[in-house]
Amino acid sequence: MTNPKQNNSSSSNKTPGFWSTVKSVLGGMIGVQSESQLEKDFQKADPVKIILGGIIFTVVFIFTILYFVNKIVEPSG
Numbered sequence: 001m002t003n004p005k006q007n008n009s010s011s012s013n014k015t016p017g018f019w020s021t022v023k024s025v026l027g028g029m030i031g032v033q034s035e036s037q038l039e040k041d042f043q044k045a046d047p048v049k050i051i052l053g054g055i056i057f058t059v060v061f062i063f064t065i066l067y068f069v070n071k072i073v074e075p076s077g
Contacts, residue, residue: 015046025053029061 016024024041027033041050
């Protein structure tokens with residue numbers, strides 16, 4: 001028989017999944033992340049995933065802004 005507390009602690013040590021990492025990166029970029037989520041990220045999240053997510057989000061954000069600026073400026077000149 002397994003101990004439920006032991007099962008619970010092993011599942012709580014798991015690294016966050018893809019969507020949790022995306023949520024953390026977006027929350028950090030926008031600046032609306034809760035204190036508890038921030039602590040959870042520092043304790044459990046993989047720093048490489050967070051850094052790569054931040055870089056990818058920043059590149060996508062810059063290209064999105066450039067796209068819309070070019071679409072607005074294009075008809076004028």
